[in-house]
Amino acid sequence: MQSPQSTVLSIDGLVKDVGPLPALDGKMLRIVGGLSLVAERGKVTALLGANGAGKTTTIECAQGLQKRTGGTISLLGQDPDTADAGLRSRVGVMLQDGGLPPSARPIPLLRHIAGMYRNPWPLDELIQRLGIDTFSRTSVRRLSGGQKQRLALAAALVGRPEVLFLDEPSAGLDPQSRNIVFELITELRSAGMGIILTTHLMDDAQRLADYVYIIDAGRNVAEGTVAQLLQRNVSPDPSQPHIRTLLFEARPGLDFTGVFAPGIDVRESRAGSYSATGALSPEDLAALTTWWAARGIMPGSLSLEARSLEDVFLDISGRDIR
Amino acid sequence: MNATLGGAPAPLFKRIALQGGYEALTMVRNGEQLILAIVLPLLALVGLTVTPLLDGLGGSRVDVAVPGILALCAMSTGFTGQGIATGFDRRYGVLRFLSTTPLGRTGLIAGKILAVLAVLALQVLVIGSVAAILGWQPNPAGLLPGLLLLVMGGAAFTALGLLVAGTVRPEATLAITNLLWILLGALGGIVIPAERLPGAAQHLVHFLPSGALGEALRDALVHGAVNAPAVLVLLLWTAVAGVAATRWFKWN
Known part of the structure; x- marks a missing residue:
């Protein structure tokens, strides 16, 4: 049933222009400019980027929902632009806006979609697993955001796809729904499903993704496993070790000039709350504690934090609000 | 979850039949659509049977009225009903989602046409x-052509409805299809034959899908005759609207 190849999706040099747009004097707008990625079976591949980075456009081109301007896409070995029912039956799609008719009730809707497949997932199992039985008598229009997402996920899964696309899966999810959905995604990955998700939430990527592509302005800007990205050296000097942040509390107004090595950025974010960010070395820690010892200062708290994916992301895509 | 992965599509005819059935049920369950599809045509039928509006047109009142009412039904369901349903499905991403399932875009369109025919x-x-009950006695020679004409009318109006639904916002679709239903219903030669309309409208309505379908159905069911020019006009509208909808329909 499963093809032996491990690649489920490969995108090479994807270009997508939209328009012509009146706001650009009738010119085309380039949403995606030469983006490439590979997704594998049994892996969660995340496209991480700010809103408007081109994530949804990219996966919609991969789903055959948008026609690309250039580049190649291979989804389970086929071009999604000429997808037949056979290919579509092997690919599950959860759209960002759900795509479910507002007047429908969950179970008849799922049963209807299940009918499109020869051998669908047993509905009872899916319904119970995603907790849909708790709101089965409510029309889609009256469901909460989390309930809608769970139903949309069930609709994407009912054909037992080999590839699953999730566009912003945790949008609108309450903590319980989030746990249900994330656990299921993790299980499906173990079962061998190739899962491609977009998110602008670092936490999603950090919790779920085996491999992350960071996208900005329609281009790849970084990629790797979460661990690799966290270790990514973004300082101009490649010989420097990892960026870390030292957080501590002490009495307000201290001047740390000359305590740390050059390049370490020390700030007092609130009165008495300090942070030192940069390529911290053991010597920096020793210098700080020695400096305190010499002045009889006992810090109220002290912690060393590795970088979060968010820091990596912000370092790469800039801290500007866009 | 220990089910094996790897989906396969249900057969094409089953997918289309399912979608057709699902959409037909949705239409019938929608109160506003039911008024447009059943209640208003019935009121018009009774109205035309108890007033002398259609007297002297070569048949009893009810015989002249029924073909027009059936044509009106094709317009209600294909144009207004399916137009509005599709417009809102487009807004809510339903069309996009369904086009990613084995149903696909072609199956979705086929299902929509089937739904119109089922409601019709x-x-x-x-x-x-x-x-x-009101004493309708259709010309037996016109029954089969009449049925075919209704299917053709359903196709023409569905193509037009999808064209509107796929190109403007759903609120605009709602306004346009309802307004045209009233205008064409009253003055489009559909229930009131062209010869009973004001002079200027008389010539125009022969070229409208409403007038063409109304005339052709009346000729078939009252006189057992085939109105070839009207059939041609109807086919032309179907082709033009079909090509235009294929060309300009926006799925999102």
Whole structure:
């Protein structure tokens, strides 16, 4: 049933222009400019980027929902632009806006979609697993955001796809729904499903993704496993070790000039709350504690934090609000 | 979850039949659509049977009225009903989602046409039964051509409805299809034959899908005759609207 190849999706040099747009004097707008990625079976591949980075456009081109301007896409070995029912039956799609008719009730809707497949997932199992039985008598229009997402996920899964696309899966999810959905995604990955998700939430990527592509302005800007990205050296000097942040509390107004090595950025974010960010070395820690010892200062708290994916992301895509 | 992965599509005819059935049920369950599809045509039928509006047109009042009412039904369901449903499905991403399932875009369109035909069949049943009680006696030679004409009319109006639904916002679709239903219903030669309309409208309505379908159905069911020019006009509208909808329909 499963093809032996491990690649489920490969995108090479994807270009997508939209328009012509009146706001650009009738010119085309380039949403995606030469983006490439590979997704594998049994892996969660995340496209991480700010809103408007081109994530949804990219996966919609991969789903055959948008026609690309250039580049190649291979989804389970086929071009999604000429997808037949056979290919579509092997690919599950959860759209960002759900795509479910507002007047429908969950179970008849799922049963209807299940009918499109020869051998669908047993509905009872899916319904119970995603907790849909708790709101089965409510029309889609009256469901909460989390309930809608769970139903949309069930609709994407009912054909037992080999590839699953999730566009912003945790949008609108309450903590319980989030746990249900994330656990299921993790299980499906173990079962061998190739899962491609977009998110602008670092936490999603950090919790779920085996491999992350960071996208900005329609281009790849970084990629790797979460661990690799966290270790990514973004300082101009490649010989420097990892960026870390030292957080501590002490009495307000201290001047740390000359305590740390050059390049370490020390700030007092609130009165008495300090942070030192940069390529911290053991010597920096020793210098700080020695400096305190010499002045009889006992810090109220002290912690060393590795970088979060968010820091990596912000370092790469800039801290500007866009 | 220990089910094996790897989906396969249900057969094409089953997918289309399912979608057709699902959409037909959704239409019938929608109160506003039911008013447009059944209640208003029935009111018009009774109205035309108790007033002298259609006297002197070569048949009893009810015989002249029924073909027009059936044509009106095709317009209600294909144009206004399916237009509005599709417009809102487009807004809510339903069209996009369904096009990613094995149903696909072609299956979705086929399902929509099937849904229109299913609702139309129900309308014919209800209108035909009430008309029979009112003394309707269609020309037997016109029954089969009449049925074919209704299917053609359903196709023409569905193509037009999808064209509107796929190109403007759903609120605009709602306004346009309802307004045209009233205008064409009253003045489009559909229930009131061209010769009873004001002079200027008389020539125009022969070229409208409403006028063409109304005329052709009346010729078939009253006189047992085939109105070739009207059939041609109807086919032309179907082709133009179909090509335009294929060309300009926006799925999102």
